[in-house]
Amino acid sequence: MGLRILLTNDDGVDAPGLAVLSAIARQLSDDVWIVAPDGNQSGAGHRFSFGRELEVEKRDDRHFAVVGGSPADCVVTGMTHLLGDRPADLVLSGVNAGQNLGDIVNCSGTAAGAREGALQGAIGIALSQSMDYDVSRVVDWANAEQFGAAVVEALLAAHAADDVFYNVNFPYCAPENVSGIAAVAHQRFSRSPIRYYASDNPGRFFMAIPETPEPLDPKADFETLRQGNAITVTPFALQQTHETALSRLSALALKGSGAS
Incomplete structure (x- = not known):
């Protein structure tokens, strides 16, 4: 039985990056399903639409939009309903228009799609095509198009029984200048960039990322992507317990309560 792939994103079901992702997936399998938000859900993170009715809009037999849904809603809808009794082996999320790096991954709907895929038992991979916002807001998808399938195949071959999902970023450069693929840690910022x-407009404001907090680790994802022109891959753990802090907290006691 061949590889079954579920695609989602946070830019919306009609976003060009999802078409790029579909082309990548179809190089790997004939069994490709799409379940994506009907509109833009950038920055939605791992939000679920609890307590609010959702609706599935069918585009064709394996292509669906979830009206008002988040990327996490879409993955759950696909994995536990639309794909029937055989959920996907691989969940690909993206290709996002713009990079998802460092602590920004925490609010990324693209990353959440891959994370929820992994939580549902699939291999989850988030893919993003970086861009230089100071140069243009038009995305050049060339590197995602050229290298996407090979990167996914490499991750499938390397994957073990790891409790992780993967975050991939393609660099902003000509394809011939891509230096390779680099497995790197994510950039932990000194403070939130949000x-x-x-x-x-008077009295109104935005949530934005006006600048990247510094200093930046030259070996982490931000600088490896930006300065090294490498395709970055970062594994993120699903088990988030901090073992050192857990051990330290094992000595906690309630003073004066008699509890031990």
Whole structure:
């Protein structure tokens, strides 16, 4: 039985990056399903639409939009309903328009799609095509298109019984300048990059990332992608317990309560 693949994203079911992802997936399997939000869900993180009715809009037999749904909603809908009694072996999320790096992954709907895929028992991979916002807001998908299938195949071959999902970023450069693939840690910022950003409209504001906190680790994802022109791959653990802190907290006691 061949590889069954579920695709989702956070830019919406009609986003060009999802078409790129579909082309990548179809190089790997004929059994490809799409379940994606009907509109843009960027920054939705791992939100679920609890307590609110959702609706599935059928595009064709293996292509669906979840009206008002988040990427996590879409993966659950696909894995536990639309794909029937055989959920996907692989969940691909993206290709996001813009890089997902460092602590920004925590709010990324693209990353959440891959994370939920892994939580549902599949191999989860998030893919993003980086861009230089100072140069243009038009995304050049060339590197995702050229290298996407090979990167996914490499991760499938390397995957073991690891409790992880993978975050992949393609660099902003010409394909001939891509230096290779690099497995790197994510950039842990000194503070959150998310900030209040004033609007030109009185009394209104945005949530934005006006600048990247520094210093940056030259060996982490941000600088490896930006300075090294490498395709970055970062495995993120699903088990988030900090073992050192857990051990330290084992000595906790309630003073004066008599509890031990």
